[in-house]
């Protein structure tokens with residue numbers, strides 16, 4: 001048996017033993033537990049003491065991280081090696097948020113200078129748009145950005161915008177992702193073309209939905225402003241040729257490179273709309289928080305390393321205790337899209353069935369992730385978390401201080417977050433009335449931000465990005481590809497041709513009947 005296989009077996013054995021204990025009892029047995037399992041990283045506090053691991057389980061998890069080569073692969077990752085093997089690419093989003101003067105290399109090629117070049121061009125553009133120096137076709141300043149993109153070109157910026165928009169909003173940002181025409185129709189109906197900058201965001205600039213929405217926005221601009229309306233179009237992409245073919249000249253294209261994965265791209269020009277809406281300073285602070293988390297991930301010993309520990313707690317539940325679902329519940333309305341964002345980050349990155357080498361994985365991979373914002377969900381699905389037949393671990397995310405609205409409401413919010421985590425773990429026995437019995441022993445992590453600043457949000461996103469990397473390393477999968485989305489795209493094009501009058505193709509009876517029924 002290899003060292004890694006032995007470490008997996010040891011982790012499974014430790015988890016099986018811990019499954020027989022109650023988490024709450026571990027606090028008495030392990031006086032150092034809270035201290036040992038709480039780490040501070042890049043202004044965040046991460047408390048993993050309500051997770052099911054005993055000291056022995058924790059040590060088995062750390063031993064797995066060591067045997068699984070997390071440190072060595074982390075160094076290769078930061079060194080710009082080909083960690084995305086199926087696409088023969090590096091994955092180097094950390095280079096995008098490093099301070100000026102860094103020296104990152106992707107597959108041996110220096111990249112930091114060109115990153116700084118794009119950043120400088122973005123900053124100049126952002127400042128001009130915000131100051132009103134950069135004007136629209138009718139001579140009016142832009143007051144609105146329409147951000148068109150989907151998947152990684154949508155979820156990160158949309159989440160960041162919702163989280164930070166109360167801070168420094170001068171320019172409103174509207175997001176359109178879905179190809180459903182009702183999405184763009186509703187957006188356009190509320191916008192004034194003379195004052196709207198349209199930012200088309202697509203790594204490949206070939207994504208069907210984004211191209212359809214971009215064409216609709218271009219037609220809308222032309223309809224209102226004539227051909228000069230094209231001057232309101234800006235692109236963020238790796239595909240300069242396709243941008244030019246669409247009619248966006250190079251001086252209005254903000255580029256990035258193929259070593260930036262879509263779901264890791266908010267730090268690149270994909271974040272342009274947020275930078276325009278929030279101001280450059282906020283965008284820089286978002287970067288600074290992520291860079292601080294990068295630094296922590298790179299240097300902290302495994303036992304005190306927040307992304308490593310978050311990943312190991314997840315693996316302990318997923319692989320040690322067979323729990324395939326997890327809830328991420330921010331007690332912060334502004335973080336209400338965090339779970340949506342993490343659905344792509346975690347499930348597209350780690351929802352894989354074969355290893356990097358192409359063999360079936362030896363261990364179950366990504367959990368399903370869901371959640372919205374607390375306290376709302378306490379009045380919806382939390383019943384199942386407390387008394388359902390499955391154990392569903394929770395990541396609580398809370399913000400210690402807020403300056404918005406009635407102060408007491410924020411205290412109520414925090415009280416609920418703390419109480420839910422406590423209730424899940426401690427439970428409440430009631431032998432006389434089984435329906436009132438709370439079994440407890442349901443694990444959670446508790447991530448605390450001091451304030452919901454750009455810096456803290458940057459750190460939080462990078463925490464999860466690196467957690468995903470650690471898990472992918474231990475599961476031996478490529479966390480940076482997404483081949484699973486390809487088949488559906490190919491079939492959609494085939495069906496589209498048929499719906500638009502093409503001859504009927506080969507389909508199963510159900511698919512054929514649907515096509516026949518919906519054919520115009």
Ligand SMILES: O=P(O)(O)OC[C@H]1O[C@H](O)[C@H](O)[C@@H](O)[C@@H]1O
Pocket residue numbers: 150151152153201202203204205206207210262263348482485
């Ligand atoms: O940015 P784009 O090239 O338009 O891609 C948008 C999205 O679509 C793809 O199908 C992938 O599943 C995502 O990873 C990607 O973020």
